[in-house]
Amino acid sequence: MSPRRSYDQFCSAARALDLVGDRWTLLIVRELLAGPRRYTDLHADLPGVSTDVLASRLKDMERDGLTTRRRLPPPAAAYVYELTGRGRELLPVLQSLGAWGAPALAERRPTDAVRAHWFALPLLRCLAGEGEGIVQVRLDEGEFHLRIGEGEGPVYGDGSSVEEPDARLALDAETCTALDQGSLTLRQAIQDGRIEVSGEGRLAKALRDN
Template identity: 40%
Template sequence: MVGRRKYDDGCAVAHGLDLVGERWALLVVRELLLGPKRFTDLRAGLPGASPDVLSQRLRQLQESGIVRHRRLPPPAGAQVYELTDWGMRLEPIVNGLGRWAGSSPSLPRHAPIGADSLMLSLKALFDPGQAGDVTITAGLRLAGEEFRVTVAGGEIDLARGAAEHPDLVIDTDPATLAALLSGERPLAEAAAAGDLHVTGSLDTARRFLGLFPRPDPAPLPPAAKTG
């Protein structure tokens, strides 16, 4: 980490920002929370980061003990990046930050969002009170990527990969799912337009999507009077 600017502050918050406060660093962590990824997969999830910047952030995160680089066993044999056990402990921090920022009145709600980002937002938005005693296993297919979501006992479990014996499968793209979650687009209309395919009942899909209510935007402070 030679040449990096540091806060030189004994506060643990300042030290945490030394570790993950560089531009793109925490988003690299976000991309790895659901499992290992190849460099090319990370590039796809972070299209705004140049290859050089992404390589630099990965190197810094490895030096800090947050990320490790390894080769998957045969037959895959691919080289991947993954979070260490300590790095995985950033998950509640990332989710908490997303939950807090979801109330921002300036959140760019119509900006593009990646599949992993959208899946992690489900954890941030999940409302145990809405879930009650609901038990649902859902499969989500987003632009060719598969995820499984299980809701039971007022808790949510989410992972990459196909769901076994799901009650519901939603096959769509991240933009459509984001619009469904925000309530900007009715489920039946999106299905009729061919923008998503539901295996299972639409009622079950509506119940599932209702478990992730969007927070109301925080009020902006009154404009300062001039003159």
């Protein structure tokens, strides 16, 4: 592997950018916050990245202690990539970066790709402090689930949760974007019917009473 480029500045921000400042690195972290992913899955959910660049970034991230690679037992027998504890510490960094970038989401451009689970981190931020549990989210673009206040491990997952969710939310991408930008609060969205809350768990009841 080629040596990592450095800004060669004795500054914590510069050191951080030495590790995660390359194009695609933080978006790989975004995908791996969902838990272990195969290379093919990562490539599918990072439209626009070349196979060479993705492979290079994953090698760099493994070398820098942000990810690990392990082989799944049979019958899967495939390699998966996952975040280390150090890599998972980038969650609040990504959430803050997303909040800062939200005003740039003026409208979706014709060339913009979208995946339902890309709204997971903004919703996770909006739901912070609402309780603990699994929240199943349905958008027109697809479904994903969130783990609210449950400590270490994946904070979201694509598709349906294998466990019974504590609450189910149905909304659209426009509402997610408004929540991300701060032009709409969670309470307003629920009261205005822009978010449909269902379920009988404590978290669902708390959200309905929000």
